[in-house]
Amino acid sequence: MENDRYWLVKTEPEAFSWQQLVKDGKTAWDGVRNYLARNHLQAMQQGDLVLVYHSNTGKEIVGIARVIRTAYPDASAGDDPRWVCVDLAPVCALKQPVILKQMKEIPALHDLMLIRQGRLSVMPVSELHFHLILQLAETPHP
């Protein structure tokens, strides 16, 4: 997985939104309590680009962030050494949010992990998928 440069993270905007990330300038992406998602956090490298997805409310990818600090112990996990977080900073908002429904309608995105494994909160995104999503973000919704 050393060639993964692109990721997607989910957040419930009621808990922590893209707008909050922009306001704060950076954030510790903590609170992940799933081993697979944790492994993905650990694989992130400085400078990797991260799509930010709003679950529940919106169900859309709203912006791009960048990894500014690689995995370190998640303070929100107390003394539990299993969990880590990374620091993310906003890069830019998508011109048009890319909604889940739209992505589901595109066959080339059917093996995107967001579609295939709905509950995973941190996942790799292939370069192809990443660029496809950026293209969709340039295209106004019908």
Add this chain to the structure above:
DNA sequence: GCCAACGTTGGC
């Protein structure tokens, strides 16, 4: 509010 998908837990 419902439920499918998935992860975790605990009894055996």
Add this chain to the structure above:
DNA sequence: GCCAACGTTGGC
């Protein structure tokens, strides 16, 4: 080590 029960996530 298996699997039923339970909890959580997240789309609908």
